[in-house]
Amino acid sequence: MKLTTLAVRNIKRNFSKYVMYFFTLSFSVFTVYSFRALIQNQYVNAAMTYDVRYRTMLAAFGVIIFVFVMFFLISSNASFIRARKKEISMYSLFGMSNGKIGKLLFTETMFVGLAALVVGIGAGVFFSKLIAMILLDITLAEFTGDIAFTITPQGVYLTAIPFLFIFCVMGLSGLRVISKFELVDLFKAEKVSEGKSKGSILVLILSLTLIGTGYYLAATSGSDVIIGAAIPILILVIVGTYLFFWGGLPKVLSWMKKRKTKYYRGQNLIAVSALAHRMRSIGSTMATIAVLSAVATTAVATGFNLYQNIERNTYGILGYDLYFYGGQEELLDDVFSAFESYDVELIGDYTTERLQVKPKNNILAFDGNVEYYNPEQDYFRVYSQSVCNELLALSRVNSKPIQIKEGEAAYVRSFWSNVPGMTEEIERAIMAEPLQFSNQEIRVTSFLDASFISFGAVHTIVLNDADFTELMAAGDIMGVDSSGEPFDQVTVFKYNNALKAGKFNRKVNQILSGNVGKYRSAYNHYTESLETFGLVCFIGFFMSVVFILMTASLLYFKQIMAAEEERHQYEMLRKIGMDSQVERRVITKRLLPVFFIPLVIGILHSIFAMKTADTIVFSNMIAAENSYLVVLAFSGIMYGIYAIVYGVFYFITKRQYTRIVG
Numbered sequence: 001m002k003l004t005t006l007a008v009r010n011i012k013r014n015f016s017k018y019v020m021y022f023f024t025l026s027f028s029v030f031t032v033y034s035f036r037a038l039i040q041n042q043y044v045n046a047a048m049t050y051d052v053r054y055r056t057m058l059a060a061f062g063v064i065i066f067v068f069v070m071f072f073l074i075s076s077n078a079s080f081i082r083a084r085k086k087e088i089s090m091y092s093l094f095g096m097s098n099g100k101i102g103k104l105l106f107t108e109t110m111f112v113g114l115a116a117l118v119v120g121i122g123a124g125v126f127f128s129k130l131i132a133m134i135l136l137d138i139t140l141a142e143f144t145g146d147i148a149f150t151i152t153p154q155g156v157y158l159t160a161i162p163f164l165f166i167f168c169v170m171g172l173s174g175l176r177v178i179s180k181f182e183l184v185d186l187f188k189a190e191k192v193s194e195g196k197s198k199g200s201i202l203v204l205i206l207s208l209t210l211i212g213t214g215y216y217l218a219a220t221s222g223s224d225v226i227i228g229a230a231i232p233i234l235i236l237v238i239v240g241t242y243l244f245f246w247g248g249l250p251k252v253l254s255w256m257k258k259r260k261t262k263y264y265r266g267q268n269l270i271a272v273s274a275l276a277h278r279m280r281s282i283g284s285t286m287a288t289i290a291v292l293s294a295v296a297t298t299a300v301a302t303g304f305n306l307y308q309n310i311e312r313n314t315y316g317i318l319g320y321d322l323y324f325y326g327g328q329e330e331l332l333d334d335v336f337s338a339f340e341s342y343d344v345e346l347i348g349d350y351t352t353e354r355l356q357v358k359p360k361n362n363i364l365a366f367d368g369n370v371e372y373y374n375p376e377q378d379y380f381r382v383y384s385q386s387v388c389n390e391l392l393a394l395s396r397v398n399s400k401p402i403q404i405k406e407g408e409a410a411y412v413r414s415f416w417s418n419v420p421g422m423t424e425e426i427e428r429a430i431m432a433e434p435l436q437f438s439n440q441e442i443r444v445t446s447f448l449d450a451s452f453i454s455f456g457a458v459h460t461i462v463l464n465d466a467d468f469t470e471l472m473a474a475g476d477i478m479g480v481d482s483s484g485e486p487f488d489q490v491t492v493f494k495y496n497n498a499l500k501a502g503k504f505n506r507k508v509n510q511i512l513s514g515n516v517g518k519y520r521s522a523y524n525h526y527t528e529s530l531e532t533f534g535l536v537c538f539i540g541f542f543m544s545v546v547f548i549l550m551t552a553s554l555l556y557f558k559q560i561m562a563a564e565e566e567r568h569q570y571e572m573l574r575k576i577g578m579d580s581q582v583e584r585r586v587i588t589k590r591l592l593p594v595f596f597i598p599l600v601i602g603i604l605h606s607i608f609a610m611k612t613a614d615t616i617v618f619s620n621m622i623a624a625e626n627s628y629l630v631v632l633a634f635s636g637i638m639y640g641i642y643a644i645v646y647g648v649f650y651f652i653t654k655r656q657y658t659r660i661v662g
Contacts, residue, residue, distance in 0.1 A: 007107040024553040028069040029120025035062035036155035037128045043147040061539045070166050072550040077170040106171030113167030139534035141527045142502045199251030207248045210240030218608045245287040250279045286598045289551040293602025296547035298609045301635035303540030306533040314526045315396040319452025321498035326488035326517030334511045342504035350390050351491040356478045357382040359435035381457035384468035391453045394494045404464045408445045412460035437476045455490050488517045499526050552649035559653050563660040570661040595650040603639050
């Protein structure tokens, strides 16, 4: 019989085992091709304003996914071969040399690989238009909903060639695995013990200490500390995770065995013993899955959080649908005409002076070691209470009108307001002594979270109307610069559907660009953020799907291999009276910890990783008293979806395991 015929027959006979393997392999090809096709898609490139950034991000993540897929497939292929020890031993018994067995496995691998390559690329081509439309829908503020169907030959061969290389490596690795097998060992494979791992209490304590230290640094450190300690935190958690599964979890299982009242209940005895027996071979796999699950859940949760908070972040930074300063006399009529021409409903607008004041005293922050305000170099933007309330009323941020007593002022928090460790220090310095003017002193008694009214100023205060009038009369409030030129006025706008008015915004860009001191529109910021964060969310989704397929499939292969070796144990248990109901409960307790423990630890790692992300990124984006709670709420949705998909793989594995041992 030819090797090709035998290879096809083996694939048919082991089809139920190959299904998961084939699906994972095909999806890997599909993902890499989809990324390559998006990079080459002319319609997507034309729609993306920042096409260089878009192509770079897709290419970088495509390489990351490809490298991960390569190592996973080679590892899975070795496990898959080991699961067929008994079958391979029969070939050897009938006189087939290791070389021919290796060629047989190489042929099988190439057949399955080529089929997966055809299916994966075919699916990628078929769904390429849909995927491109999904990407454009989540990254563009105004997407028409349709693009032309295209096939990218470059994407096909740039996907096919690397995967053919992987398949060859996988096939050759099979020959290396076979060369290590001895015929006697193959026949005794089901009876050979892996050797019990009792674990170590010292390793358990060390692992928990390392993980706990990483968690503590991630949860309590400021952004400046976390940025420098990111790699050490990562190393602490990863090393701690592997130590936990290598020596910590086996020790926990040994303690469970000593609790005789529970351990000697039949189901627990069988399940705990089986898991403890496998810890030496599966410990590293469970640790790897925990780490990769943390990476996958963090990636998709971060992307989802960034994407869901784009609008909130846009208005948290800009405050208004549109504002500009300088050139009001020449350009305001043109801007109002644009509102009429494009039928955009204007809710309100307001123009005010950008006045300055320079208190005479210095402000020293950080225990007097840093000069935060110097009247010779710095200034305060200053508003009256009534003007400030007009500005707040037209903003898209939910800000209540403020009330300020005479002799008092409200300080507008600026860029440092969300930097841990700086806010309290600076606020104490600002409130420590009154601001000194020509004829009076005014003390800062409150703080206002409305940095969008500063319009370029580092320091901004709001005064009672009477105090403002008095300082204006005394000449403390300045309306001109050192050369006598008046400061630019600022005009803010609020109008309907600001984030969807693309044509109107393009017209405003033409009117204002190069003709004003500065202008910003919510639409511009929103669309730029959509392209960036939408792409991050898109990539994070694909990455998490690839990771969950790979990790869950790896566990699947490990458990199927274990099922082949444990089959005779279940046969023996049935002979001494174990019924089918008890057997199902034993299998559940045997498999559930293998899937459940890495998933829980991975999500726990991700929760603390999201705390780090909140400290560095989200606390500066989300205008909430506790932004981390908002982050966790969005992340929880992703964790739930991830757990559900992982649960599906658990039930698939349980069904296949039950079929094998039955």
